[in-house]
Amino acid sequence: MGFEDYFPVWDxxxxxxxxxxxxxxxxxxxxxxxxxxGGGRGCTGLLVVGHGQLRAYIISGEGREVTLYRLLDLDICxxxxxxxxxxxxxxxxxxxxxxxxLWIIPAEAYREVMEESAEVANFTNELMAARFSEVMWLMEQxxxxxxxxxxxxxxxxESALEGGDALRITHEAIGNHLGNPREVVTRMxxxxxxxxxxxxxxxxIELTDKGKLQDICQGKQ
Amino acid sequence: MGFEDYFPVWDxxxxxxxxxxxxxxxxxxxxxxxxxxGGGRGCTGLLVVGHGQLRAYIISGEGREVTLYRLLDLDICxxxxxxxxxxxxxxxxxxxxxxxxLWIIPAEAYREVMEESAEVANFTNELMAARFSEVMWLMEQxxxxxxxxxxxxxxxxESALEGGDALRITHEAIGNHLGNPREVVTRMxxxxxxxxxxxxxxxxIELTDKGKLQDICQGKQ
Numbered sequence: 001m002g003f004e005d006y007f008p009v010w011d012x013x014x015x016x017x018x019x020x021x022x023x024x025x026x027x028x029x030x031x032x033x034x035x036x037x038g039g040g041r042g043c044t045g046l047l048v049v050g051h052g053q054l055r056a057y058i059i060s061g062e063g064r065e066v067t068l069y070r071l072l073d074l075d076i077c078x079x080x081x082x083x084x085x086x087x088x089x090x091x092x093x094x095x096x097x098x099x100x101x102l103w104i105i106p107a108e109a110y111r112e113v114m115e116e117s118a119e120v121a122n123f124t125n126e127l128m129a130a131r132f133s134e135v136m137w138l139m140e141q142x143x144x145x146x147x148x149x150x151x152x153x154x155x156x157x158e159s160a161l162e163g164g165d166a167l168r169i170t171h172e173a174i175g176n177h178l179g180n181p182r183e184v185v186t187r188m189x190x191x192x193x194x195x196x197x198x199x200x201x202x203x204x205i206e207l208t209d210k211g212k213l214q215d216i217c218q219g220k221q
Numbered sequence: 222m223g224f225e226d227y228f229p230v231w232d233x234x235x236x237x238x239x240x241x242x243x244x245x246x247x248x249x250x251x252x253x254x255x256x257x258x259g260g261g262r263g264c265t266g267l268l269v270v271g272h273g274q275l276r277a278y279i280i281s282g283e284g285r286e287v288t289l290y291r292l293l294d295l296d297i298c299x300x301x302x303x304x305x306x307x308x309x310x311x312x313x314x315x316x317x318x319x320x321x322x323l324w325i326i327p328a329e330a331y332r333e334v335m336e337e338s339a340e341v342a343n344f345t346n347e348l349m350a351a352r353f354s355e356v357m358w359l360m361e362q363x364x365x366x367x368x369x370x371x372x373x374x375x376x377x378x379e380s381a382l383e384g385g386d387a388l389r390i391t392h393e394a395i396g397n398h399l400g401n402p403r404e405v406v407t408r409m410x411x412x413x414x415x416x417x418x419x420x421x422x423x424x425x426i427e428l429t430d431k432g433k434l435q436d437i438c439q440g441k442q
Contacts, residue, residue: 058357060365087350090357114343121342122335128346129308132353136279136311139360143400144281179364 003027003103006048006074012119024109030054030096036080038093043083045106049075052100053161056080056092056131057176066179068092069134070161078127081107084114142179150178151188152216155198155207165207224248224324227269227295233340245330251275251317257301259314264304266327270296273321277301277313278397287400289313290355291382299348302328305335363400371399372409373437376419376428386428 003025004010010018025048030036036054037044047054054071056079071077071094082088084107114120141150154177158167171185178185189205192198197213199206207213224246225231231239246269251257257275258265268275275292277300292298292315303309305328335341362371375398379388392406399406410426413419418434420427428434 058361060361062365064365066364082350085347085350087347087354089354090361114339116339118335118337118339118342121339121346125342125346125349126306126308128349128353129303129306132349132356133308133310135353135356135360139356139363140279140281140311142360142363143287144283144285 003048006050006103007076009117009119009123013113013117017113017117017120020109020113021105025103025105027101027103029099029101032096032099035093035095036100036102037077038080038091043107044080044094045104046081046110047071047077047094048103048105049073049077050101050103052096052102053098054094054100054102055097056094058090058092064179064181065176066138067177068138069131070097076127078124079131081105081110083107084111147178147180147184148188148191149217149219151185151192152197152213154178155205156210156213156217159207159210165210167205167207168203169205170203224269227271227324228297230338230340230344234334234338238334238338238341241330241334242326246324246326248322248324250320250322253317253320255317257315257317257321257323258298259301259312264328265301265315266325267302267331268292268298268315269324269326270294270298271322271324273317273323274319275315275321275323276318277315279311279313285400285402286397287359288398289359290352291318297348299345300352302326302331304328305332368399368401368405369409369412370438370440372406372413373418373434375399376426377431377434377438380428380431386431388426388428389424390426391424 003022004018007021013021030052036047049071051073054077055067056069056071056077057065057067059065077094079088079092080094114124151174154174155167158169159165171189172182175182175185189198189200192213193200195212197207197209199208224243225239228242234242251273257268270292272294275298276288277290277292277298278286278288280286298315300309300313301315303312335345372395375395376388379390380386392410393403396403396406410419410421413434414421416433418428418430420429
């Protein structure tokens with residue numbers, strides 16, 4: 001499959017616009033753990049995921065992280081091209097969580113097409129609205145949900161994403177997703193273990209009672 | 222001044238598009254305290270502020286509020302027309318904080334013009350990006366800033382907005398801006414009073430040492 005199969009409004013573009021995007025798009029692969037955007041590299045461009053998994057997050061002045069959203073197959077990241085828009089005043093970092101193949105469309109080329117084409121501009125609007133919605137969801141969680149609910153929800157989501165009940169993840173990595181120090185994660189996981197909901201092993205967390213985690217997540221316990 | 226003076230990309234519209242917007246825009250005034258959008262009223266439309274002050278906020282299941290952003294003269298609220306975009310999955314409420322004159326452009330009319338016009342679509346994109354940036358700023362505050370810093374910052378911002386050091390605001394209203402219970406606000410304000418930074422009176426907070434509040438806000442204390 002080529003780049004055009006991954007870009008939803010491709011059919012609405014003029015031949016010149018198609019050439020502009022196709023001619024500037026760069027295909028690359030990123031090994032698990034690679035930072036694809038951020039860390040002072042300036043404006044990377046639009047990221048179009050072919051196959052794999054990316055994580056977008058922010059970092060505090062003290063180096064604490066919190067995950068904003070994940071990008072899976074066919075997803076498009078617009079915030080890595082934030083220089084296209086004057087009004088975006090924040091920086092996200094994007095890293096590969098699995099080996100990932102992707103296209104990078106340079107911001108300048110994309111912006112040119114977006115300025116000409118109402119379809120591309122409206123499509124970009126929807127992309128941004130989707131990310132905005134994810135961040136609003138996250139903010140509501142942070143504002144109004146206690147940490148046990150957030151952690152239970154995270155474990156269930158990871159299990160769905162990975163398709164299994166044994167998660168290979170460190171307590172520190174969970175802290176980086178949720179924006180909490182490692183010790184806080186460890187303490188709560190030990191409580192979950194005491195209640196029979198998880199079993200902790202080195203570098204691994206096994207979910208042993210997903211129904212109970214679900215109840216916690218929904219505030220039934 | 223007419224509606225066209227308040228709408229930045231007016232000159233880029235075709236005569237038909239101008240008629241579409243002008244013909245459907247409704248002028249109204251909202252008394253202080255009126256809810257202009259939200260509370261189950263569906264999709265209000267784009268709000269263009271002529272003169273006054275609006276507050277956009279979200280409400281938790283338990284009725285707690287947190288302020289997302291303010292809209293002042295000439296500002297435009299796009300999230301009150303969120304039904305225009307499929308990908309927006311959250312609800313904001315907008316209320317008048319002062320007596321406010323505004324235009325409401327029905328979402329359907331605006332969406333029609335936005336689908337035709339790359340200029341309007343890109344302008345809308347910038348509007349949304351600006352709100353997105355404010356929410357990201359807020360999330361970073363909530364994630365990483367302690368409550369004393371947030372409260373000091375809020376008092377200074379209110380003082381700048383109102384142009385004076387005596388703020389007529391209740392502790393409950395501050396809690397609704399910051400997403401915290403009233404008691405937490407009262408406790409911290411009493412601490413600030415003990416340190417000589419504010420003087421508390423009935424329904425009023427006087428800022429008596431803005432330099433010290435500034436220091437707290439910037440983490441120098």
